[in-house]
Every structure is written in C-alpha cells, then in structure tokens.
Amino acid sequence: MIDIKKLRDNLEGIESSLSKRGYKIDKSSFKSLDKKRKELQIDVESLQAERKTLSSDFGKLKASGKDTSDLKSVIDKNNHDLETKDVELQNILDEVNSLMLDIPNVPDESVPEGKNEDDNVVIKKYGEIKSKNTLDHLEITTHIDTDLAAKLAGSRFAVLKGDIAKLQRALITFMLDEASNNGYQEFYLPYIVNKESLIGTGQLPKFEEDQFKVSDRLYLSPTAEVQLTNMFRDKILDDIELPIKVTAHTSCFRSEAGSYGKDTRGLIRQHQFEKIELVQITHPTNSMDCLNDLLKNACQILDKLELPYQVIELCTGDLGFSSAKTFDIEVWMPSQNKYREISSCSNFSDFQARRSNIKFKDKKGNTFAHTINGSGLAVGRTLIALLENRFNGNDEIDLPECLVSYFGSKKVKLK
C-alpha cells in the first residue's frame, strides 16, 4: 500500500513514477473520490460531535426528571442523517481502499527504466564458467526421483535419496550458518500461516490462487518472508534496534497455478521446496545500504560454493508488485546454457510495513519502517547448480571446500 497522503500531495509525480513500471493510475477518479470523501467525512464527523453533546444533554434532562420528548425528536433526526451520510462515506472509503490496494509500489529513483525482463540490467558476472556438461540434473543422478514423488503426491514434487538428500541437508545447515555469521538471528517457524500474515506481506488478496489453502483461514506458507516479516506486524520498534536481521529455513509451498507447462522437468519449479530466507527491518534513511548488505550476504554463499553467477537489476517494468528495487541473483545452469534465478533481493520501502503496520519510534514520533528480503538461497536450485556445474561424467562429484565438513565427505555419490 502506498501512502495516500503522498498521492494527494503529489499526484502527478506518483503518476509518472508508476507509469515507468507500466501502471496507469486513474487520476480523475481518484481526485473526485477524494473530494467526495472529504465532504462526507466532514459531515459525518460533525454529526457525530453533535450526537455526543445531544446525548449528554439527554442524560442530564432525564436525570432531572424533565420531559425529553422534544430533544428525542432532535436526536432522532440527527441519528437518521448520520446513518445515511455514514453509509455514503463507507461506500466511498471502500472504493478508495480498493483503488489503493491495486496500486503497486513506486519504483526507487535509481531503478533503470524498461518495459520488461529484456530491459533488466546485468550488474556483474562472477566466477568462471568451466563446465562442459550438457546433461541436466535428472540425467546426472538417479537419486532425484520425480516418479516416486508422483506416486506419493503428484506432479511437481520430488523424492531425494541417499547422498542427494544428505547434500540438501548439508546445504541448509551451511546457508543458515552463513546467515548467522552475518548477524541474522535464526528462527524455526510454523509452515502454516493465517490470512492476516499473507495480507501483511502482500500475497493476499491479489495472489490467492498461488497459495495452498489448508482451511478456512490457514494457508501453507509460500516463503519464510511471510513469517519473518509478520513477526513484527503491529509493532512499534525502538529506532536503536534497527536494522533487525532475521533468517530461517523453511519448506515453501506454491501452487504454481499460473505456470502450467513451465519448467515441468526436475527440481526447478516445485510445489514444495526448501529455502533459506533473509529479512531485514530497517530505518528508511539507510534501507538501500541494507539491501546492498543483504545482496552481498546472498552472493557470498555462491562465492563459497564456487558457482558462476550474475547479478541483475530489474528494470521498472519487471519489478514485483510490492518492490521498490530488486536485484536478482542468477546461477549458471549448464544444461540450459543460461543463468537461472536463485535469489531475489528486494527493498519494499514502506509498502509492506504499511500493510503490516511495522513502525519504529524515535524522538520525532512513529514512522513506518522499511522491509528488505531475499533468499539466501533457494536450496533446490543450488543443489541442481552444484550437480550440473561439477559433473564430469563420473558417478560422483567433488564438493566445494566449504561443504565438506557439513556433508562429512568430499565426494557425493550420484547413483
């Protein structure tokens, strides 16, 4: 949710910012709605003030045992007027609100302009592409079994066996340790979350069909961003606590309703996958520094894993709904001969904080915080990248140095 005051004060400015990301705001309907809102609100509030004094007069009259019927008819009229005006006001407020909920976040000034993903900007490439391998991960190892998973659950699931299952476990521990070393407090979280939480981080109401619903009010969490951010929902933090850095490993669940036929093979796009998430709650003045910090934390993991990757900055046209600025980290996937997203690091400015009511307190008063998050990293995709980049035709691969102690051996058996 963007700030309605900013919209009132600077409609043209917001309009041009939003047009850069391809969103056209309905200026004239906002203006006329807001004008009506103002008139009605003034009416309603003065009628409410009137009711207060009339009611207290009524009480006094009654207490002194005098006749109240004249006053009663005045009160009745006032209440009747109030009710009609109030209904009108509520209707207008509902309209304003749904208009506001539909408006995406305003891109940061620094975000490169562009229409779609073709206009994203490669910031830097890291590591050397050495692999000559063309086989994909399902061809490299027999220990990723999607048929078996289909028997148990359905498509877009996987069973990992033996060393591959163990390697996933090692990766999770490694990534969590990296996050802890970088100052993130580790959490273990519920995988099921309520509606309020999903609304807070922006998955609801707009993206309901992407979620797995387990009951009337409960959903499987699509990312630990939801839990880690909503821990601070409805809180007023102390400014000296900022930035707050938190992390967790969770299984993540996505229905992938909109991706029929996309990445149907293997581990790339699953209904259930493992992810380590990094979240920071920051002061508005240095949130961009915090984003760079978080990006560095995520990149560092790929550096240690010795995997080639690139960092791209999303252009205005490709930004997610809630994001003000996003860097994607893409790891080299030899079988596809291209880079694939393995982490998305975003500054949401006060967009999520406004929805989830996360504030901090300083001498000037209470202000919405900024929220930052990114994966550190997506575990399944990291696993694939390791297999594909390190495969050299044998029945086992060598692990990078950083994983050896976590895995307990230097070699991973593929068959």
Next chain:
RNA sequence: GGAGAGUUGGCUGAGUGGUCGAAAGCGCCUCCCUGCUAAGGAGGUAACUGGGCAACUGGUUCGAGGGUUCGAAUCCCUCACUCUCCGCCA
C-alpha cells in the same frame, strides 16, 4: 474431542450503561535534589485519522463483526484467538 476462564495503552492490571481514552503500578521522557552511584521529589507519556498556513480543533479505537439504547469497554448475538484442566498423541 469434553469442561471452564479470558482478550483493555510499551508492559502488568482495574473498570458492569453517561462524569471513561480509561484507575493504579512498572517502564520511558523532562526537571529538582544529592560531590559519583543508589534512593527521593514534581510534571509529562496510547494509536489512528479529518479540517486548518498556523495557533488550534474535531472524529475513531477497550480481540473482530453485528445488535439493543438518546448514549456501550460495560448488556445481547456470531466469529477469531489465548490460557487452564481432562482425554488422545510425536
């Protein structure tokens, strides 16, 4: 699954129809006092939001939503959540 008790400000917790946005305590802020520290004293301290250049001045909010009433934190209904005991269980 059965039975019961709750949900009030940053926290603890009083408040059963108007004088209640709300006692008291804790915490926090300002000041006073004391050579430092400890203790003590005075005052202040909820959030959200409208109008106004401003001084200022309205409104809303006591888990959520309805209802009764001239008037609801307080009475009634529905829902959500939390806790305790019993049962079951990793």
